[in-house]
Amino acid sequence: MHALGVRAHDEIAAASDAGTLDAVRARYLGRGDGLLTVVRKQIGAVADPEARRAMGQTVNAVVERVTEALEERRAVLSAASTGSSTETIDLTWPPPPLRRGHLHPVSRVFRDVRRIFAQLGYVPVSGPELEYDRYNFTLVNMPPGHHSRDTQDTFYVDDDRLLRTHTSPVQIRSMLIRGAPQRVIVPGKAYRRDYDATHFPMFFQVEGMCIDEGIALSDLKGTLEFFARSTFGIDRAIRMRPHHFEFTEPSVELDVTCAVCGGEGCRLCKGSGWLELLGGGMIHPNVLRNGGVDPARYSGFAFGIGVERIAMLAYGIEDGRLLYENDVRFVSQA
Numbered sequence: 001m002h003a004l005g006v007r008a009h010d011e012i013a014a015a016s017d018a019g020t021l022d023a024v025r026a027r028y029l030g031r032g033d034g035l036l037t038v039v040r041k042q043i044g045a046v047a048d049p050e051a052r053r054a055m056g057q058t059v060n061a062v063v064e065r066v067t068e069a070l071e072e073r074r075a076v077l078s079a080a081s082t083g084s085s086t087e088t089i090d091l092t093w094p095p096p097p098l099r100r101g102h103l104h105p106v107s108r109v110f111r112d113v114r115r116i117f118a119q120l121g122y123v124p125v126s127g128p129e130l131e132y133d134r135y136n137f138t139l140v141n142m143p144p145g146h147h148s149r150d151t152q153d154t155f156y157v158d159d160d161r162l163l164r165t166h167t168s169p170v171q172i173r174s175m176l177i178r179g180a181p182q183r184v185i186v187p188g189k190a191y192r193r194d195y196d197a198t199h200f201p202m203f204f205q206v207e208g209m210c211i212d213e214g215i216a217l218s219d220l221k222g223t224l225e226f227f228a229r230s231t232f233g234i235d236r237a238i239r240m241r242p243h244h245f246e247f248t249e250p251s252v253e254l255d256v257t258c259a260v261c262g263g264e265g266c267r268l269c270k271g272s273g274w275l276e277l278l279g280g281g282m283i284h285p286n287v288l289r290n291g292g293v294d295p296a297r298y299s300g301f302a303f304g305i306g307v308e309r310i311a312m313l314a315y316g317i318e319d320g321r322l323l324y325e326n327d328v329r330f331v332s333q334a
């Protein structure tokens with residue numbers, strides 16, 4: 001039945017003039033021996049009332065769609081035939097202006113972050129988005145049963161694999177590949193089961209990691225200050241607040257002075273004058289060890305930048321969902 005419908009649609013689409021189209025109509029819907037008409041006549045012979053009703057519905061639906069397709073094709077053909085005889089083209093008329101595209105805010109921030117850290121000698125590296133539980137959690141100091149696993153709303157693929165919830169597993173992978181010293185950033189996607197004004201099921205992160213002898217928290221501060229000023233302006237100040245992450249010790253959250261009020265307090269910063277920018281800290285000795293790096297000799301810092309968060313702060317976007325809803329009015333703002 002459906003095959004018949006598909007064949008009819010193909011023939012309708014191929015009909016290039018009204019005469020051919022009439023022939024197609026007759027072949028399928030002709031009063032006496034149209035292919036669909038014949039099928040319709042057979043419905044009455046089906047004994048089971050349930051089956052009869054079901055078949056009737058199917059046949060009617062196909063007939064309806066074929067009829068619609070015939071009418072649409074007829075309209076297209078008649079528009080084309082009248083159009084070609086009356087249309088005139090003024091070759092001297094200037095063409096409509098070309099609309100230039102531009103980068104999506106997230107792509108732009110992504111590009112800027114890479115550029116800023118390239119100036120400090122960071123090399124971009126990547127890792128798999130479909131990750132093993134071991135790399136995503138266990139080796140970054142979140143062993144099975146650890147309470148912090150619950151807070152991440154993970155997309156599990158099976159018992160052993162998941163969509164990475166952060167770019168941090170690449171810390172381990174990069175240590176195992178490159179050893180120490182090293183300076184890398186990991187621009188990439190991460191996934192969590194979350195969707196509201198500031199959380200997205202897929203989001204972009206830039207992980208940063210620096211390992212060498214004698215690396216201290218002050219190095220992290222200097223690095224992130226350079227990043228914040230390069231992104232938001234030279235007059236921005238930053239502050240670090242103690243925080244807790246499993247994979248760093250000590251851990252900090254980094255704030256930047258509000259881009260709107262400059263620190264005096266406004267709606268965006270909820271009166272505090274500060275905006276939360278990112279998290280980081282000194283890499284936990286366990287994590288260094290898991291990456292095959294000797295914590296007695298080397299130390300390092302790591303940080304994670306939320307790209308959407310930077311885009312929202314840099315462009316004053318209050319609801320981050322706008323970034324992903326593909327509303328042309330939003331994304332075409334230069």
Ligand SMILES: [Zn+2]
Nearest residue numbers: 258261266269
């Ligand atoms: Zn403010």
